[in-house]
Amino acid sequence: MRVIKELLKFCLNMVQSWMHNEQPLFLKEQYIWVTRKCLSFFFNVMLSNLGIITSIQHLYWQHRKVTRILLNFFLKIMSMSMLKIKNLKQHLKKQLREITKDIVELLLEQGAIIDTQKSQFHRLFEQAAMYGHNKFIEISLNHCINDLNTLTQYLKMGFSYATHSGHEDIIEMLLEYSMQHAPANAHQELFGLALNIAATKNCNNIIKLLLKYGADLKSEEENTQKALLQAAMFGHKDTVELLLLNNANVNAQGDDFGTALQAAAYGKHKAIIPLLLDHGADVNANEGYFGTALVSYNQQDIVSLLIDHGADINAHDKYQRTPLQIAISHHHHDMAQLLIKYGADESMM
Structure with missing residues (x-):
């Protein structure tokens, strides 16, 4: 994600300066200064690019929870730099994913508005499904309930990325939303998408979940029809057995x-x-x-x-x-x- 990379570069530059500084690390006041700079960057650049609109501008300087999240983040960075941890960049990326999730969830709970049509928000949702951020997915889907086309689009993204990563809890959440809110004629298409990927990845528990919620292996839906072929092509014998047992064509x-x-x-x-x-x-x-x-x-x-x-x-x-x-x-x-x-x-x- 481009914006994540910008923030990562910003943080790495600061870490580099800290590691070459012979003086003691920043005092508390300097922590707060750095946090405010990062918070300003986050609101001005990151959130607008990700498709999240917030009218709660006082969060800039006053929201304690956001400040605490970012303070903890910088404390971890400083600890890593002092200990000279290997693969610091990978550690930072992981931490950045976590603070992005935490802050975005916090903002949404406080009344921020999602621009679900913005492509950058699509990517954020995909990342949430990939890394198993249940709360963010739940909040996002709730914003789409009254727009069936957008809801279906987000369900497809969720099924695709969550199945690839094997997040059974997210798949079950998506199935619940599909059954309760998605158009009935879209169910088999959604299930087929997940079935195809699950068959390719040998995710039999996900296949069983899909069957439990009504996936029909006799459906003419294209992805459903290909599920058995995918399992056979990749040599997943147990998946082939499961699909045949449930009347796959x-x-x-x-x-x-x-x-x-x-x-x-x-x-x-x-x-x-x-x-x-x-x-x-x-x-x-x-x-x-x-x-x-x-x-x-x-x-x-x-x-x-x-x-x-x-x-x-x-x-x-x-x-x-x-x-x-x-x-x-x-x-x-x-x-x-x-x-x-x-x-x-x-x-x-």
């Missing part, structure tokens, strides 16, 4: 890989392929970029398994090449012999 199509079976075969995920076949996966599905599961550049045991389940040994990929032609072109002679043994058409070589 085993032959749903999406992306370059076509179906979950094609994705699992391409990724050489041997433990997942039998699961998909046992649940009725179409062994000859030919959608996507790479052709059928058999056409993928595969291992012999996977090829044998697919053929035993009825795979077309002479199926073509998008370039009209058969598995035998592909094996020969890649100098996979053992694979070529196996395919010939299973009856591959040698005249097509």
Whole structure:
């Protein structure tokens, strides 16, 4: 975030001057002076850029809680500089995230107005979802309740970033808001977004939460349809089992890989392929970029398994090449012999 970087640079410059100063560190009066400078910077630059409008201008100098937050922050910086802590910049970034959260929450509770249309506030909300700042998300969503389009937009951001970071408590909060305030026709789209990411990240507890609140794996919603494919592509066997157990469409199509079976075969995920076949996966599905599961550049045991389940040994990929032609072109002679043994058409070589 650009403004965070500006504040970080401001703080680092001060720390550098302190570390090269032979005199004792700042007295209490100087702490307060530095705090006021930072507080002035925060109100004049940071809040306006983040889309937070406050009419409580007396907070500049009088709000004790804000001053206390910033004083504690600078005390930590000074302690770090005195102890010569390694990775000081990373420590500062973490502390800055915390004071930003604390001060913004405090301002919102005191009556500040959120400009939810401001792109910088979007980024602040995304950061809150990513780092698990529940209170900030709750306050922000409450400001959007009467504007369904904006609420839906923020719920999408929240589901995306909170799922990526695995914050189950935030996901449950977002689900509650979705059920109570979001339009009914938006529910499956919101759930599908989180399902897709959770399947990719192997976040099974989040998937269970989504199912508990009504996510429908039979839905035609695009992200929902891709969830099983994502889990298969990344080799998440337990996620594949969970989705299949809850009636995910085993032959749903999406992306370059076509179906979950094609994705699992391409990724050489041997433990997942039998699961998909046992649940009725179409062994000859030919959608996507790479052709059928058999056409993928595969291992012999996977090829044998697919053929035993009825795979077309002479199926073509998008370039009209058969598995035998592909094996020969890649100098996979053992694979070529196996395919010939299973009856591959040698005249097509």
